[in-house]
Amino acid sequence: MNEDTALLELRRQAHTGSPPALFRLASALVVRHELEEAFTLHRRAAEAGLANAQIEYARMLMYGVGCEADAELAAVWFLRAEMAGSPIAGYFLALIALGGQALPRDGRINERVMHAVKADYPPALRAAALHFARKAHPDDQRRCMQLLERGADLGDAVAARLFAERLALGENCKAQPFAASQLRQQLASYGIGPLPRVAVPDYVPLDVPAGELQMDDVLRPVDLKLQSARPRVLTVDGLLSADDCRLLIANAEPRLQRSQTIDPNTGKPVPLEIRTSRDAAVDPILEDMALRAVQLRMTAAAGVPFSHAEHLTVLRYEPGQEYRPHRDYRPPGSIEGDRPDAGNRLRTICVYLNDVEAGGETEFPIAGLRVMPRPGRAVIFDNLHPDGSPDVDSLHAGLPVERGVKWLATLWLRQGPYRNY
Numbered sequence: 001m002n003e004d005t006a007l008l009e010l011r012r013q014a015h016t017g018s019p020p021a022l023f024r025l026a027s028a029l030v031v032r033h034e035l036e037e038a039f040t041l042h043r044r045a046a047e048a049g050l051a052n053a054q055i056e057y058a059r060m061l062m063y064g065v066g067c068e069a070d071a072e073l074a075a076v077w078f079l080r081a082e083m084a085g086s087p088i089a090g091y092f093l094a095l096i097a098l099g100g101q102a103l104p105r106d107g108r109i110n111e112r113v114m115h116a117v118k119a120d121y122p123p124a125l126r127a128a129a130l131h132f133a134r135k136a137h138p139d140d141q142r143r144c145m146q147l148l149e150r151g152a153d154l155g156d157a158v159a160a161r162l163f164a165e166r167l168a169l170g171e172n173c174k175a176q177p178f179a180a181s182q183l184r185q186q187l188a189s190y191g192i193g194p195l196p197r198v199a200v201p202d203y204v205p206l207d208v209p210a211g212e213l214q215m216d217d218v219l220r221p222v223d224l225k226l227q228s229a230r231p232r233v234l235t236v237d238g239l240l241s242a243d244d245c246r247l248l249i250a251n252a253e254p255r256l257q258r259s260q261t262i263d264p265n266t267g268k269p270v271p272l273e274i275r276t277s278r279d280a281a282v283d284p285i286l287e288d289m290a291l292r293a294v295q296l297r298m299t300a301a302a303g304v305p306f307s308h309a310e311h312l313t314v315l316r317y318e319p320g321q322e323y324r325p326h327r328d329y330r331p332p333g334s335i336e337g338d339r340p341d342a343g344n345r346l347r348t349i350c351v352y353l354n355d356v357e358a359g360g361e362t363e364f365p366i367a368g369l370r371v372m373p374r375p376g377r378a379v380i381f382d383n384l385h386p387d388g389s390p391d392v393d394s395l396h397a398g399l400p401v402e403r404g405v406k407w408l409a410t411l412w413l414r415q416g417p418y419r420n421y
C-alpha cells in the first residue's frame with residue numbers, strides 16, 4: 001500500500017465517525033503537515049471522549065498548531081483527559097500550572113508530576129530527577145539516579161547523558177567508570193558525544209523532606225550581589241545546578257545554528273560579525289517541565305514574571321568567538337513583528353553553564369566590570385531605565401573565548417507578558 005492509498009483507507013475508516021479512526025487519520029495528517037484538518041479531526045475524536053485525542057487536541061491548542069493558541073481551552077481538555085485516567089494529561093496540566101499564567105500554581109503540580117513519574121512518562125522522570133538532584137538527603141540522590149536510569153532505559157537520550165556524567169564523576173554516587181563508559185559507547189553509536197565537564201557549583205541544598213517533590217522551589221529567593229548600580233548589574237552564584245547546566249547543553253547541542261543578530265536598519269535577524277557564536281532557542285513545543293523549571297528559576301532570580309520571558313537561548317562560543325559590545329533592548333521598529341504588546345527587553349539574565357579555560361567574561365565597559373564564567377553563575381542586568389526608556393549604559397559584551405568552550409543560557413525579559421501559558 002503506498003502512502004496515498006494508506007491515507008485513502010484511513011479517510012474511508014474515519015468516514016464512519018468512529019473516534020479511534022478519526023484519531024488515526026488526524027495523526028497521519030499531522031505527519032503530513034496538514035494541520036488544520038488534523039486539528040478539526042482531533043477535536044471531533046476528543047469531543048467523542050477519546051482520551052488520546054483529547055491530549056493531542058489540547059496540545060495543538062496549547063502550542064497554536066493548526067489553530068489559534070488558547071492555553072485556557074487547552075487546560076480544559078487536558079482536565080477531561082486526566083479525568084478519563086491519563087497521567088500524561090496531568091503532566092501537561094502541571095506544566096501549564098508551573099508557568100502560573102493559564103492555571104494557578106497550586107499543590108496539584110507535585111501530585112500530578114508524581115503520578116506521571118509512576119506512569120513512567122520520560123519528561124516527568126527527567127523533571128523529578130532534576131528536582132531530587134538538588135536535595136542533600138542520600139535517599140533523594142539515589143532517587144535522582146534511579147529516575148535518570150529509568151529515563152535512559154526508556155530511550156531518553158538527555159537522561160542517559162546526565163546519568164552517564166554522574167556515574168563517571170561519582171557525583172553524589174559511587175563512581176562507576178565501567179557502567180559510564182558502556183553507556184557512553186551506546187550513546188556514541190547514535191552519534192551522541194559526552195557532555196563538557198561541568199563542575200558542581202556551591203548552592204544551598206533544597207530543604208524539602210526526603211522523597212517529597214516541591215516543584216515551586218524554583219521560585220525561592222536567592223542571594224543577589226549588586227555589582228554595579230549604573231548600569232544596574234547583579235550576580236548570583238549557584239543559581240543552576242550542574243545537572244541543570246548539563247540539561248540545557250544536552251537539549252541545545254543537536255540544534256545549534258550560527259547566531260543571528262537584529263539588523264538595526266531592517267529589524268530582521270541576520271548573521272553579523274558582532275556575534276559569532278552558535279545558539280539554539282528552545283521552541284515552546286520542545287519545552288518540557290525540566291526546561292521550564294530552569295527558566296522559572298532564572299526569571300524568579302531576575303524578579304520578573306515567567307510570562308515576560310522570551311524563549312530561552314543557549315549559546316556556545318568556541319575560541320575566538322564573541323559577542324561584541326551591544327545593548328539588548330530592541331531598536332524601535334523591530335518589536336512590531338514580535339509581540340509589540342509585550343514591550344521592550346526590560347532586563348536580561350545570562351547563566352554560565354561551564355568553566356571557560358581562558359576568556360569569555362561578560363564585560364560592562366561603563367561599569368568597568370567583568371563577570372567570569374562559572375557553572376551555575378547568573379548575571380542579571382537592566383536594559384531600560386525605570387521609566388522604560390533605553391539605558392545606553394547597559395552596553396555589554398561577551399569577550400572572545402581564548403581557550404576552551406563557553407556555554408551560556410540567556411533569557412531576555414520583556415516589560416509585559418510575552419507567553420500565554
Ligand SMILES: O=C(O)CCC(=O)C(=O)O
Nearest residue numbers: 323328361362397398410
Ligand atoms: O556572552 C556573554 O557573556 C553575553 C551574552 C549576551 O550579551 C547576550 O546573550 O545578550
Ligand SMILES: [Fe+2]
Nearest residue numbers: 326327328396
Ligand atoms: Fe546581550
